[in-house]
Amino acid sequence: MxxxxxxxxxxxxxxxxxxxxxxxxxxxxxxxxxxxxxxxxxxxxxxxxxxxxxxxxxxxxxxxxxxxxxxxxxxxxxxxxxxxxxxxxxxxxxxxxxxxxxxxxxxxxxxxxxxxxxxxxxxxxSRPALISWLPKAQGKKVLLLDLGASVNCDAEGLFQYAVMGSVFAKLCAGVESPKVALLNVGEEDIKGNTLVKHADQLLRDSQSVDYIGYVEGDQIFAGKADVVVTDGFTGNIALKSSEGIAKLVIDELKRLTTENFTARLLSKLALPFLKKLYQRMNPDQYNGASLIxxxxxxxxxxxxxxxxxxxxxxxxxxxxxxxxxxxxxxxxxxxxxxxx
Amino acid sequence: MxxxxxxxxxxxxxxxxxxxxxxxxxxxxxxxxxxxxxxxxxxxxxxxxxxxxxxxxxxxxxxxxxxxxxxxxxxxxxxxxxxxxxxxxxxxxxxxxxxxxxxxxxxxxxxxxxxxxxxxxxxxxSRPALISWLPKAQGKKVLLLDLGASVNCDAEGLFQYAVMGSVFAKLCAGVESPKVALLNVGEEDIKGNTLVKHADQLLRDSQSVDYIGYVEGDQIFAGKADVVVTDGFTGNIALKSSEGIAKLVIDELKRLTTENFTARLLSKLALPFLKKLYQRMNPDQYNGASLIxxxxxxxxxxxxxxxxxxxxxxxxxxxxxxxxxxxxxxxxxxxxxxxx
Incomplete structure (x- = not known):
């Protein structure tokens, strides 16, 4: 091109x-x-x-x-x-x-x-998915989909999201063989609802993506997966809940640094660091959810x-x-x- | 007693x-x-x-x-x-x-x-629910349920969670008329999957709880609701995703304060404030999920x-x-x- x-x-x-x-x-x-x-x-x-x-x-x-x-x-x-x-x-x-x-x-x-x-x-x-980068530990990033393009999804749909997410990660982040995980309420085989168990089986039966199994919510931001797959209802709520609590932590921190004189002095010194933190956690650089x-x-x-x-x-x-x-x-x- | x-x-x-x-x-x-x-x-x-x-x-x-x-x-x-x-x-x-x-x-x-x-x-x-307090803006707290007691849930189940959550908030936090919301991907009537729309209708038709409608994920930690209701799959993932990102923000902050000499000095000064922040965001005081x-x-x-x-x-x-x-x-x- x-x-x-x-x-x-x-x-x-x-x-x-x-x-x-x-x-x-x-x-x-x-x-x-x-x-x-x-x-x-x-x-x-x-x-x-x-x-x-x-x-x-x-x-x-x-x-x-x-x-x-x-x-x-x-x-x-x-x-x-x-x-x-x-x-x-x-x-x-x-x-x-x-x-x-x-x-x-x-x-x-x-x-x-x-x-x-x-x-x-x-x-x-069958259905498009909304996909976006999220911040991860050690300055890395992770792809989460679907973030809400469709609220009803079947196992075949989750399987397709996994394939699309894998291609996306390879092309847009240069990960040679992206590790793909399904979002679930536990890591063990027996955990999860019917939808996620069926999708797990489809992914295990296929060679098309490097599927690593289930991850829990907290592992989105810390785990080994390059791509985390879920339905649009859960994905939207996982994303927005995370935004909500991140905002709460940062707001609390700002509020603490205005509480008394030492704190205000400290906050002046701390400003560059807060700014750096904000930049690192900043949704700006993760802006741009793609409809794939x-x-x-x-x-x-x-x-x-x-x-x-x-x-x-x-x-x-x-x-x-x-x-x-x-x-x-x-x-x-x-x-x-x-x-x- | x-x-x-x-x-x-x-x-x-x-x-x-x-x-x-x-x-x-x-x-x-x-x-x-x-x-x-x-x-x-x-x-x-x-x-x-x-x-x-x-x-x-x-x-x-x-x-x-x-x-x-x-x-x-x-x-x-x-x-x-x-x-x-x-x-x-x-x-x-x-x-x-x-x-x-x-x-x-x-x-x-x-x-x-x-x-x-x-x-x-x-x-x-029909089914028990796992319920717990979560931190909210201005030092307030909010109840979220179900956090994973059952991964499959129908609209009647969500309705029962709303009733139980309301009773729980009144008894354990002394809120006279707890505001109850359903977790959804948008606040508008047309948003959501079949399950949540049906539960919304059941709650609107009933006088049993002070139902305020839908809230999105970020509003768990900032909104007007005293009780936020969702199914066990979504609730578990909302909770764990939030824990994951809160940990990431605090870890990043700690890491920033060890990066250079000024930062290390600053971190010594900042220690009491970080501690206070950690206490305020601390899951300790929110420990104890109840199976109701x-x-x-x-x-x-x-x-x-x-x-x-x-x-x-x-x-x-x-x-x-x-x-x-x-x-x-x-x-x-x-x-x-x-x-x-």
Whole structure:
């Protein structure tokens, strides 16, 4: 692939389009073979364009879109009534092969519904999955899926997630043979509900991934697995619970350092360290959950992502395009189906 | 109730019986109306008894048990073959009304299986649930259930958990009208799988608890709910994921403070604050998950609980006995069944 074209929905996100435009600029500076198609109102991006140098300006295309998907739109409403929206247009450009990937920080439910409807799943894949990097001990990272693309899932679906997660880890993190685990309430064979036990059997019977068995919730962030697989209901709750407690720990720490004079003095000294901790635990660099299993690349950025975090989402989309992730998933799934 | 008798399994736990014996001593000193029945090998507790004052000694009974349930015993094996174990005896004493509650830090699966088999569920309750306190913002706490007592659950089961959790919060935390929420992947009505939607309907149709609707994972630790209800599979994973990330944040912080000279100096100054943070986030004071919905009180202490944490597990059992939690759950469930 000589150059990468990313369609960026600049109307989504809680912090306004300027955050996304900043991230677009940074991405263009970072990748000389990147082209970005901005989807949104011209009134929003016109003044921004004028601040860019000639080289960057040459690598930007504008796509005028009249409608915006709001955070309160139901997925079905967005799907039926917002066909001219910036989100929909970004996905359409991928479907029409005019863009290699799209990025949006808008309404997650609407994005998933539209992407599923417009792009369709790859042959052999029943449902798409939302996948993202999470921090792990010793500065490592781990992939968790499904984070909520579908709330009902069968064992075959979990098996497909394992295959897709393995391909993703290999391509986007360069892990030669990614270790894949199933999330469960215990590590022993007898533990778990019917769903997870059946998926375990499918994975044991197959040679398609380096399957290491069950891991418990705490082992997501400490264990040997490069990829942890679960259904969308559990995955979403595991992710959000973890975000909740991490926030609680950091908030408590901040509060402690303001309690008295020594503490306030200490907090001044400690500031660089707190900052470093925050950076290391920072969701920014893990921003960009990818909707995989579709015939095109879709990256969901956090609604409250700042320009730094939004840059990481674009970076994620760029890397998936460079590595032709959907094609590689397709090839792998085909070979797994042959194996059966 | 004039006095409380607690049967303590002193053979469970990873740190050895001395931790539990220390906790027993501390509990007897703390509650003058507490009596403890130590279940285990006499060789283990005999030398301990000799160190106690006459008053404490008078409030201890010894129950010689030849067998021990190991951490590797399968629940079914423990149930069939370890009828003379310290764990089983502690539960039997509750069933025979010789003890008001039992506490064990042994094999969780075996404890749950034995307790379920020996004590049976209360009339109107399909399955027991494991419930525990978790830390929340502003030094508050929240109850989460089920933490893994059963991995398969229907909507009626979730409804019963909500009722039991509400009674538990009222009795053990003095919340007059506990706010109860269902854990889900979104707060909107349309979100969630079939199970959670059906349970939501049952709770909306009933007047039996102060139901506030759905909460997402991060809202467990920040939201308005006093009680958060979910199935045992999701609850276990939410709990363990949270433990995992909290450990990661605190480990990273410790590691940062050893990185260079300033940091090491700072860490000396910061030590009291780190300690305070750790205490505030400390699982010790939240130790003691209760198995509720049975015709008797069963408290599970962490396998690696120290004597401080073990004290909290005994305290939890004491409070449940004082407040006659099973009787109150029974009465409430009966009134709810009348309402239907």
């Amino acid at each position: 000589s150059k990468v074209n990313i369609a960026l929905d600049i109307m989504g996100g809680d912090l306004g389009p300027h955050v996304l435009l900043d991230a677009a600029k940074k991405s263009l500076e970072h990748y000389s073979d990147l082209h970005i198609t901005l989807c949104g109102h011209s009134s929003v991006y016109q003044s921004f364009i004028n601040t860019l140098s000639g080289d960057l300006k040459a690598r930007i295309t504008l796509e005028e879109c009249d409608e915006v998907v709001s955070m309160s739109d139901k997925p079905t409403t967005a799907l039926r009534q917002k066909k001219q929206s910036s989100m929909r247009r970004a996905i359409d450009l991928v479907e029409q092969r005019k863009a290699d990937a799209c990025v949006s920080s808008g309404n997650t439910g609407a994005l998933m519904a539209m992407a599923y409807y417009v792009l369709k799943t790859l042959p052999g894949i 299993g579709l015939r095109g690349i879709v990256v969901k950025s956090h609604g409250n992502a700042n320009s730094e975090a939004s840059f990481y989402a674009i970076k994620q989309a760029y890397e998936e395009a460079k590595n032709a992730v959907p094609d590689k998933i397709k090839t792998k799934i085909e070979s797994v189906l042959m194996e059966h | 004039s006095k409380v008798n607690i049967a303590l399994d002193i053979m469970g736990g990873d740190l050895g019986p001395h931790v539990l014996l220390d906790a027993a001593k501390k509990s007897l000193e703390h509650y003058s109306d507490l009596h403890i029945t130590l279940c285990g090998h006499s060789s283990v507790y005999q030398s301990f008894i000799n160190t106690l004052s006459g008053d404490l000694k008078a409030r201890i009974t010894l129950e010689e048990c030849d067998e021990v349930v190991s951490m590797s015993d399968k629940p079914t094996t423990a149930l069939r073959q370890k009828k003379q174990s310290s764990m089983r005896r502690a539960i039997d004493l509750v069933e025979q009304r010789k003890a008001d509650a039992c506490v064990s830090s042994g094999n969780t699966g075996a404890l749950m299986a034995m307790a379920y088999y020996v004590l049976k569920t209360l009339p109107g309750i 919905g049975l015709r008797g009180i069963v408290v599970k202490s962490h396998g690696n609980a120290n004597s401080e944490a073990s004290f909290y597990a005994i305290k939890q059992a004491y409070e449940e006995a004082k407040n006659a939690v099973p009787d109150k759950i029974k009465t409430k469930i009966e009134s709810v069944l009348m309402e239907h």
